[in-house]
Amino acid sequence: MEYTNHKNYIIDGAGRRWFLKQSSALVGMLALPPLIGQAGTAPASSVPPGLPMKRAITLRINRKAYRIEVEPRETLLDVLRERLDLIGSKKGCDHGQCGACTVHIDGRTANACLLLAVMQQDRDITTIEGLAPSPDRLHPLQTAFVEHDGLQCGFCTPGQIMSGVAVLREGHAGSTAQIKEWMSGNICRCGAYSGIVDAIEAVQKGGRQV
């Protein structure tokens, strides 16, 4: 199997981000179940025939409406990143453990990797792209992350900031210990935790509405 065939990859306009072009053949191969423990026992895929696989849905993201056709199995994270070019939300573990994909659904944090897009109609979805008040101004917590070195590689940062904003808004930034507990759903492999906590504390002490 040729996984590294260049035909399977394209480069986006910025010329720095590689992603897999999902040719149906490759996806089909990757989706094959492991053979061990399954051979002879796995029932044939039995989706009722003739059902429309794609659904036309409308998602309200960052105060804009997006009309899109999705398969029921597409996660919100994949739709954001692969279909709508909202690539701020990151795919870390893809299993709800790392928090890199954290978005706000109706004002509350959620792991976009575990949400099915088809279930998110009529919800207000906010991603890191929708947090700043205007294109030329950062959200106070974004500024604080810069000032307090709340990042190193930056991969977890969008999720950290989305969780950090919720921690501030929900009143869980009363102490360092409380911030650490309420930020525990966001993992940082670089270990920028002390800067992250400092940034959240700085905004909390600043007393500004976030």
Place this chain on the structure above:
Amino acid sequence: MKSFDYVAVTKPADAVRLMEPQFRFIAGGTNLVDLMKYEIERPDRLIDISRLPLDRIETTDAGIRIGALARNSDVAADPAITRQFPLLAEALLAGASPQLRNMATMGGNLMQRTRCYYFYDATQPCNKREPGSGCGAIGGFNRIHAILGTSEGAAKTQCIATNPSDMNVALSALDAIVQVTGPKGTRAIPVIDFHRLPGDTPERDTVLEANELITGLDLPKPAIPGKSYYLKVRDRASYAFAVVSVATRLAVENGRIQDVRIALGGVAHKPWRIVEVEKNMVGKAATEETFRAAAQQLVAGAKPHEHNAFKVQLAQSAIVRALQTVATS
């Protein structure tokens, strides 16, 4: 993820009517979608119940009724819950992460799979995932696994997974009742009977039938009010499953135990309670000696494996610590 069909319903009766064995209900999806990504769950159709009007938290004459679709985060923050049943709020906040608690529902938390790493690993045998295939954990790496209530049967039915929910441990100590609706009508299942030990069918975590829907949870007012505490022992400070946990309620008057509940997490296929042990404590002095004797009785049947023998002592120490904490609070 395998392709599947999707339908959203607006009435509980429609959810039940449309249900078939190869379908699954979905609400928060935090456990189900994860399992579907690993193709451990491969439903043909998802029935979206997330918009059913079952998310209220209501005070009743008998206690509190919580809708099955109330979010874990909302229940943990609800003033009536924190006032009357702080044990439930503590256990909910000890579980998962803020993001997951925002998504997860009460019914979904009850239904999260009893599981271990071998359940997730399709290259390993697992009687829960593939009935009859064996158990990778027995003879494997079994530090997190069960010490109590494990199946004694043939290798084809053995299972030593633990139920990972903190909420379920608290609900067990609170004598909660699960309200269910199905094709034959409604039924009420005490939570201590809702989850099951593996027995000969470890693939079944609960007594719920495939076409039954959880509609709510009742928390009955305790006959004798007391105090409560949830002690969770884990490998890191936050966002980890319990190695061992204890949910306890204790009412003491003049130094004597009036009423007590003790439920253990992290040690069995379901929250572990022995009602007889609790009954025997009533009338005895609320002392370390009494607590230690009860702790011994609760783990008396323990059958540890290679890496988890430490849990036998840890569970007893945690029980004593939890009871002492309540008794002196």
